[in-house]
Amino acid sequence: MSGTQISGFDAYVLYLAFKMHFSSNSYNFFKFNGKTKATQASYNSRKDKYHFDKLAHKFSREKIIEKMLVEQIHNSNFWVKDLLEKDNETRYLKFRGYVEGIRYYLKKEFSLIREYCLKSEIEIVDVFKIKEGTHPIIFKFLLRNDIRIETFIALDIVMLFSNNMNKKKDFDPIWKDQYLLMTKYYPFISHYLPESKEIKSMFKEIFLT
DSSP: OSSSSOOHHHHHHHHHHHHHHHHSSSSOOOOOOOOOSSOOHHHHTTTTTTHHHHHHHHHHHHHHHHHHHHHHHOOOTGGGGGGSHHHHHHHHHHHHHHHHHHHHHHHHHHHHHHHHHHTTTTTTGGGGGOOOOOOOHHHHHHTTTTTTTTHHHHHHHHOOOHHHHHHTGGGGGHHHHHHHHHHHHHHHTTSSSHHHHHHHHHHHHHHHH
């Protein structure tokens, strides 16, 4: 097992910190280095202690974090046992394949959006426009799972469309929840994304040539 091996209690703390990061505006997983005020006593009294012990025995700290990450996107109400299921491992392997070839997949999904523009006879800027009473096209792509959240984030780095969407977020609970997820998710995958200069270059290559 590569990476940092941890104890069952450490896995429990990691799990709590991760959950707090995505559910709370005030807690930041990275600021607190995945630490919480959980105690060994509280851990020992848990009925699901066995699952944390098993998780720590099988996986490194780094892999546990990424297994939680893919489960968070799939089901925000996941619990520790879900991380030991075959479906989670399948999602994790898919995630690893994606991030290892992230430039290829970003270009592929950029191209998908470009094809949509050509078929719909619209300009790329129209994909990001906010019309009264409806979500921008790019957000619909995300909600339909036509593009991954990483692609959505990469496009926002170029077009900054979330700024305009946030002006209406108090009236749009769907966007409000998705934006929170996006901002909480980004620190976990930022080191996999190309630098903004490269993303902008990819954008120009696909959409402006």
